[in-house]
Amino acid sequence: NAGVTQTPKFQVLKTGQSMTLQCAQDMNHEYMSWYRQDPGMGLRLIHYSVGAGITDQGEVPNGYNVSRSTTEDFPLRLLSAAPSQTSVYFCASSQLAAASYNEQFFGPGTRLTVL
Amino acid sequence: RKEVEQDPGPFNVPEGATVAFNCTYSNSASQSFFWYRQDCRKEPKLLMSVYSSGNEDGRFTAQLNRASQYISLLIRDSKLSDSATYLCVVNYGSTLTFGKGTMLLVSP
Numbered sequence: 001n002a003g004v005t006q007t008p009k010f011q012v013l014k015t016g017q018s019m020t021l022q023c024a025q026d027m028n029h030e031y032m033s034w035y036r037q038d039p040g041m042g043l044r045l046i047h048y049s050v051g052a053g054i055t056d057q058g059e060v061p062n063g064y065n066v067s068r069s070t071t072e073d074f075p076l077r078l079l080s081a082a083p084s085q086t087s088v089y090f091c092a093s094s095q096l097a098a099a100s101y102n103e104q105f106f107g108p109g110t111r112l113t114v115l
Numbered sequence: 116r117k118e119v120e121q122d123p124g125p126f127n128v129p130e131g132a133t134v135a136f137n138c139t140y141s142n143s144a145s146q147s148f149f150w151y152r153q154d155c156r157k158e159p160k161l162l163m164s165v166y167s168s169g170n171e172d173g174r175f176t177a178q179l180n181r182a183s184q185y186i187s188l189l190i191r192d193s194k195l196s197d198s199a200t201y202l203c204v205v206n207y208g209s210t211l212t213f214g215k216g217t218m219l220l221v222s223p
Binding site for chain 2: 033035040041042043044045048050058059090101103104106107108109
């Protein structure tokens with residue numbers, strides 16, 4: 001099993017550009033989520049999904065869109081990048097059953113810089 | 116507001132020392148509690164869940180005090196490889212809230 005994979009590992013964008021961060025998991029997990037991690041801050045939840053076709057907002061959803069067309073994939077789209085979105089982005093997955101009670105498996109992260 | 120507060124750190128300890136990390140949370144309805152470990156520039160990984168009766172995994176002991184809304188992690192006989200940031204994690208409904216983490220540096 002590859003676990004949770006994320007691409008790209010690094011990305012530099014200019015203000016106003018859009019892009020999609022990819023996340024995939026091969027563990028047949030229903031629950032997937034996106035976090036951002038900034039220096040001096042804890043991981044903050046951006047969006048999450050409890051299954052294909054179902055998504056919901058987390059703590060910091062503004063400026064980001066998600067979709068979940070398959071169980072395996074959960075891409076995160078930045079609509080119009082801003083310097084405030086410079087961060088490390090982690091995708092995570094877990095079994096659905098009471099997802100917040102289960103171990104979260106994280107991808108290796110995408111380091112994004114917006115100039 | 117969802118809050119998970121941790122000791123700011125860093126904690127600098129020699130090999131073999133015992134070190135304790137503290138964490139408080141704001142939601143009395145929270146039901147699940149975890150400690151995650153994050154190495155520098157890596158993803159977080161589950162260290163251990165925290166159960167009401169307290170639990171131990173080798174050199175690591177986790178305690179939960181629901182009345183005080185307080186969680187602790189004790190590491191005995193610290194190893195160089197324990198150097199990392201330790202994240203306290205608490206559920207708020209169906210989502211998890213992460214503390215900012217406490218960095219541990221173990222020196223020879």
